[in-house]
Amino acid sequence: MCSRCNYAKLIKKSGLDPTSNRVRVLEAIGSSSSPVSAGEIAAAARRTAGINRVTVYRILDLLVDRGLAARMVGGGRSLVYGMAPSENHPAHPHFHCRDCGAMQCLRPGSLQVDLRAVERSFAGEIHGVEIRLEGICRHCLKKRRPARREAG
Amino acid sequence: MCSRCNYAKLIKKSGLDPTSNRVRVLEAIGSSSSPVSAGEIAAAARRTAGINRVTVYRILDLLVDRGLAARMVGGGRSLVYGMAPSENHPAHPHFHCRDCGAMQCLRPGSLQVDLRAVERSFAGEIHGVEIRLEGICRHCLKKRRPARREAG
DNA sequence: CACCCTGATGCAACAAAGTTGCATAGGGGC
DNA sequence: GCCCCTATGCAACTTTGTTGCATCAGGGTG
Numbered sequence: 001m002c003s004r005c006n007y008a009k010l011i012k013k014s015g016l017d018p019t020s021n022r023v024r025v026l027e028a029i030g031s032s033s034s035p036v037s038a039g040e041i042a043a044a045a046r047r048t049a050g051i052n053r054v055t056v057y058r059i060l061d062l063l064v065d066r067g068l069a070a071r072m073v074g075g076g077r078s079l080v081y082g083m084a085p086s087e088n089h090p091a092h093p094h095f096h097c098r099d100c101g102a103m104q105c106l107r108p109g110s111l112q113v114d115l116r117a118v119e120r121s122f123a124g125e126i127h128g129v130e131i132r133l134e135g136i137c138r139h140c141l142k143k144r145r146p147a148r149r150e151a152g
Numbered sequence: 153m154c155s156r157c158n159y160a161k162l163i164k165k166s167g168l169d170p171t172s173n174r175v176r177v178l179e180a181i182g183s184s185s186s187p188v189s190a191g192e193i194a195a196a197a198r199r200t201a202g203i204n205r206v207t208v209y210r211i212l213d214l215l216v217d218r219g220l221a222a223r224m225v226g227g228g229r230s231l232v233y234g235m236a237p238s239e240n241h242p243a244h245p246h247f248h249c250r251d252c253g254a255m256q257c258l259r260p261g262s263l264q265v266d267l268r269a270v271e272r273s274f275a276g277e278i279h280g281v282e283i284r285l286e287g288i289c290r291h292c293l294k295k296r297r298p299a300r301r302e303a304g
Numbered sequence: 305c306a307c308c309c310t311g312a313t314g315c316a317a318c319a320a321a322g323t324t325g326c327a328t329a330g331g332g333g334c
Numbered sequence: 335g336c337c338c339c340t341a342t343g344c345a346a347c348t349t350t351g352t353t354g355c356a357t358c359a360g361g362g363t364g
């Protein structure tokens with residue numbers, strides 16, 4: 001989503017050592033236009049240098065834990081990772097297409113929730129919100145009704 | 153969440169045969185006060201009669217596919233299942249506690265989103281929305297600051 | 305009733321995803 | 335140099351989910 005982020009700085013700000021592996025993992029997440037799976041992250045990180053599967057999992061846990069990355073459901077049973085909200089990566093809802101399984105990030109702010117109501121009635125501390133839309137993306141819609149104009 | 157649901161009828165309405173396994177799986181989901189994992193569902197269903205692991209997975213896929221159940225991320229990497237919105241189970245947001253990992257269902261309607269804005273700008277078809285709050289539940293808050301009154 | 309078809313289920317083997325324990329390497333302080 | 339700490343790798347393992355195939359129950363047809 002963003003290639004001008006200083007990932008090392010982000011990591012440092014969260015109190016972690018910005019090792020090259022960590023930077024590469026976060027970079028893999030941040031430079032993708034939509035959330036990515038652990039496997040894809042490992043593959044991407046491996047393209048620039050060797051990295052072990054286990055290391056990727058451990059780093060992902062760290063990043064999620066420190067609030068640098070966000071874990072969510074992809075299509076089916078898979079889990080995917082995206083950048084957690086930060087300066088260059090504003091919070092945004094996600095859309096999952098039931099047909100092709102693709103996930104996409106929606107425009108930040110395209111969907112607002114009013115947290116104040118819950119905060120009044122809910123006795124815990126709220127740190128974040130994740131909104132996920134489910135449906136059919138425009139590509140799949142087009143495939144389904146290819147002759148819409150003629151069919152009327 | 154609800155024990156007066158007629159699960160068999162729900163299943164039938166979706167066009168599926170209400171076999172006893174399917175009813176038991178949906179019942180396991182619907183009678184839990186918070187979303188449950190596939191493993192827990194299998195265990196619950198097994199309490200009333202034998203059921204195979206594979207069958208549970210297959211039924212879960214079916215239920216999710218037919219919109220009877222909803223799949224979401226639990227704590228960490230786990231996936232959990234809850235009732236999809238229906239008559240007796242209105243849509244509601246979920247809360248996940250970072251500390252204890254527990255998930256809870258919030259009151260239906262405690263959090264509203266205005267879909268119209270997205271629908272105007274988004275070129276796909278939206279079928280559903282899932283809202284997930286992340287934070288610390290009140291039990292864990294209490295554990296963290298046990299002597300709040302005295303500490304001031 | 306025998307026959308056949310269909311869909312649901314079970315079983316076993318498999319594959320993928322994630323985890324654990326332990327060894328090693330590198331950096332900082334003594 | 336020595337010690338300690340953390341990050342990483344590696345191999346083995348567990349858990350979770352999937353596939354292929356056999357079986358079984360039910361429903362229709364002769």
